Amino acid sequence: MVKESVKHLNPYVPEQTLADLKSQYGLKKLVRLSANENAFGTSPEVAKALDKWHFSDANLYPDSNAEVLRKSIANRFGIDEDHLLFGNGLDEVIELLCRVILAPGDEVIDPALTFSEYQLHSQIEGAVIKRVALDNAGVLNLTAIKDQITARTKMIWLCNPNNPTGTFLAPTTIQSFLETVPESVTVIVDEAYIDFVGDKRASVIQLTKQFNNLVVLRTFSKAYGLANFRVGYAVCNPPLMSYLQATRLPYNLSTFAEIAATAAFKDTEFVNRVVETVVQERDKWHHFLMKQNLPFYESAANFIFFKAGDADRLHDYLLRNGYLVRNGLKTGWLRISIGKPEDNLAVQKLMADYFND
């Protein structure tokens, strides 16, 4: 009835709605710190731009090329407009890359731990997944990854900063790695959290001018606070780009999504302010975890992954006190998104009470 490869999947578990959780646990207030959403909302310019949209356009298909958004992104990065591909969230771009590149039996190198969707969509295409452990600091182990490359390797996934560890690889390190990878292997660098590094030189987008087998991924869901609008994109060269374009769904980005992303992209002041606050709050989190003697990975993103002992118990305790964090990624560990300063403080106080009682 179905193809073999989908019979044993470990599907992505989406977030329960806040309304459901609140009624389930009898909570008045619940703050979600489990999905790495932007705690500071999105740019106010987004609502203004959407207000100008004419409802009389509702019956018309959107611009398949998302020209307006395409032009502003290409301009900012100084890249060719034709080297951009948009998706209904980065999720869709990840799925599309697997669909276009992988055939059954091909090998994919996927770090462990990393974002689970790389493995899921590779599995759906019948690929063989080689998982390569992170090093002791929670950093992608490029030497070990290189050792796993064979004649059948088609794809390597590098999430930078890595979800869920938050660890970051410098662009020069990625460049040296790319120089050793055969051109038949596509290296995908997922930069979903790159803005939170707080350094404009952190991205490897410019390296796409040098490496034909490099794909860089970005999303509007995190630093730009547009998770609900579903806009992600890839930067890469032809011929891969042409195959991706030919395979994607023609109207995968609504006009609404394009307007929202264009307005959010322009408001650099909003993003800079968010990043500045996240960087400060992240420092406070690092200090707090050190003081509590809880092991954690040094994060360059808007979340922190830490060892909580009995993670189920702490997760439950925080939930009953109105804070949802991410459990189940690694036994004994929790991932917490960096929230508003007052919420970070409240969670830290709850945790201090919990651990020092």
Ligand SMILES: *Cc1c(COP(=O)(O)O)cnc(C)c1O
């Ligand atoms: C959140 C996330 C995505 C997906 O982003 P969407 O654009 O919302 O689909 C992709 N990659 C990583 C590493 C993420 O954490």
